[in-house]
Amino acid sequence: MRIALVTSLWPAPSRPREGIFAEERWRRMVERGHEVRVVRPVPWWPVLCGPLPLGPRSWREHADEPRREERGGIEVLRPRYLHWPRAPRANARRFAARAVAELARLPRPDVVVADYAWPAAMVAQACRAQGRAFVVHGRGSDVLQVGADPSLRPLLAQAVKTAGQWCAVSRDLVAALDALGEAPGRGALVPNGVDGATYAPRDRREARTGLGLDARRPLVLVVGHWIERKDPLLALEAAAALPDIELALVGRGPLEAALRRRAAQADLAGRVRFVGELPPAELARWYAACDLLLLASKREGRPNVVLEALSCGRPVVACAAGGTGELLRDAPGMLVEGREPDLLAERVRATLAAPPSPEACRALVRHLDWDACLDALELVLARAVAEAGRA
Numbered sequence: 001m002r003i004a005l006v007t008s009l010w011p012a013p014s015r016p017r018e019g020i021f022a023e024e025r026w027r028r029m030v031e032r033g034h035e036v037r038v039v040r041p042v043p044w045w046p047v048l049c050g051p052l053p054l055g056p057r058s059w060r061e062h063a064d065e066p067r068r069e070e071r072g073g074i075e076v077l078r079p080r081y082l083h084w085p086r087a088p089r090a091n092a093r094r095f096a097a098r099a100v101a102e103l104a105r106l107p108r109p110d111v112v113v114a115d116y117a118w119p120a121a122m123v124a125q126a127c128r129a130q131g132r133a134f135v136v137h138g139r140g141s142d143v144l145q146v147g148a149d150p151s152l153r154p155l156l157a158q159a160v161k162t163a164g165q166w167c168a169v170s171r172d173l174v175a176a177l178d179a180l181g182e183a184p185g186r187g188a189l190v191p192n193g194v195d196g197a198t199y200a201p202r203d204r205r206e207a208r209t210g211l212g213l214d215a216r217r218p219l220v221l222v223v224g225h226w227i228e229r230k231d232p233l234l235a236l237e238a239a240a241a242l243p244d245i246e247l248a249l250v251g252r253g254p255l256e257a258a259l260r261r262r263a264a265q266a267d268l269a270g271r272v273r274f275v276g277e278l279p280p281a282e283l284a285r286w287y288a289a290c291d292l293l294l295l296a297s298k299r300e301g302r303p304n305v306v307l308e309a310l311s312c313g314r315p316v317v318a319c320a321a322g323g324t325g326e327l328l329r330d331a332p333g334m335l336v337e338g339r340e341p342d343l344l345a346e347r348v349r350a351t352l353a354a355p356p357s358p359e360a361c362r363a364l365v366r367h368l369d370w371d372a373c374l375d376a377l378e379l380v381l382a383r384a385v386a387e388a389g390r391a
Contacts, residue, residue: 041098134388302322
C-alpha cells in the first residue's frame with residue numbers, strides 16, 4: 001500500500017527524540033512492504049519580527065531542518081508555512097494548505113493519514129474532494145486538548161466527519177473521536193506496540209553497577225517531556241515525601257529550570273538526577289536499574305513509557321489519566337485516583353515494599369506486540385481505501 005502521512009510531530013536532526021513512537025510504527029510498516037512518505041510542514045517566522053512564537057524551540061532549530069530527508073526507508077518532506085502568534089485557526093489552515101500542495105507533488109497515495117490529528121486533520125477536505133482515502137489518527141493532546149478548546153473543536157470535528165475514518169492509540173481517544181465525528185462505535189483502536197527485545201527484564205544490580213548507581217537506595221524513574229500536562233513537578237513533590245529514595249529524571253523540556261530549582265531544595269538535595277534524553281537502548285538500561293516508574297501526567301493518550309517499563313519487568317505508579325488507566329486497570333495498586341503528592345508517595349512506598357514480579361509486569365503488555373498492532377492498523381487503512389473506492 002502507498003501511504004502518505006501528514007503530521008506535525010516527527011523526529012528531526014535538532015530534535016531526534018520527538019515523535020519517535022510514530023516513526024517506529026511507520027518504519028515497521030515499511031518493513032511489511034508498504035511505501036510510506038511523510039509530509040511534516042515546518043513553521044516559519046520572519047526573523048526580523050523577533051523570536052519564533054513556539055515556546056522553547058528556537059527559530060534556528062526549525063530553519064535548519066532539512067527540507068527533505070530519508071530516515072529508516074521513509075522519505076520526510078518539510079515544506080515551510082507561515083506561523084503567526086496566537087492565531088491557531090489561521091495557522092492550522094496554512095499548515096493544511098502547505099501539506100496539500102506538497103501531497104500534490106507526490107505519487108498518488110492509496111491513503112493519506114493525519115498521524116497526530118491536529119492540525120493535520122485539516123487536510124481531510126482537500127483529500128476527500130480529490131477522492132483520496134483519508135484516516136485521522138489520534139494520539140493524545142491532538143484530540144483531547146484541541147477537542148476541549150471551544151475555538152478549535154468545531155474545526156477538528158468537521159475534519160473528522162469529513163475524513164469518515166479514524167483510529168487512536170487508546171479507547172479513551174477513540175471515544176473522543178467518535179464524539180467529534182458524531183458516530184459512536186465508528187473509530188478503531190490501534191494501540192502502540194512495544195519492542196519486547198529492547199525492553200526486556202534484566203538484572204537490576206548489574207544495570208546499576210553499569211550506570212554507576214548506588215545499589216542500596218531504591219531508584220524511582222520519571223521519563224517524559226517536561227511540560228505542564230506531564231506534571232513532573234508533582235512527581236518531585238511525591239519524592240520529597242520519600243526521603244529514602246533516589247529519583248532519576250529522563251527527558252527534557254521547558255519545565256527543566258523549575259525542576260532543577262525544586263530539586264536543589266533541602267528535602268530533595270542530592271537525591272535527584274537529571275539524565276537528559278536517551279535513545280531506546282540506553283533508556284532500557286535505566287528501566288532495568290530502577291525499582292519503579294512514576295508517571296504524574298494530567299492527561300495521556302497511551303503512554304509508551306508505561307509499556308516500556310512494564311515490558312522491562314518494572315512496576316508503575318501512575319495517576320489515572322486517559323489511556324494510562326486502560327493499561328493499568330488489571331494491575332492492582334499501580335493506579336492512583338487523585339493528584340495529591342501524599343497519595344502518590346504512599347502508593348510508591350507500598351509498591352516498593354511489596355513489588356509485583358517482573359513476570360507479572362511483563363504479562364500486562366505481552367499482548368501488545370508490534371505484529372498485532374500493525375495488523376490492526378492495516379485493517380483500518382484497508383477499510384478506508386475500500387470505502388473511498390465505493391464513494
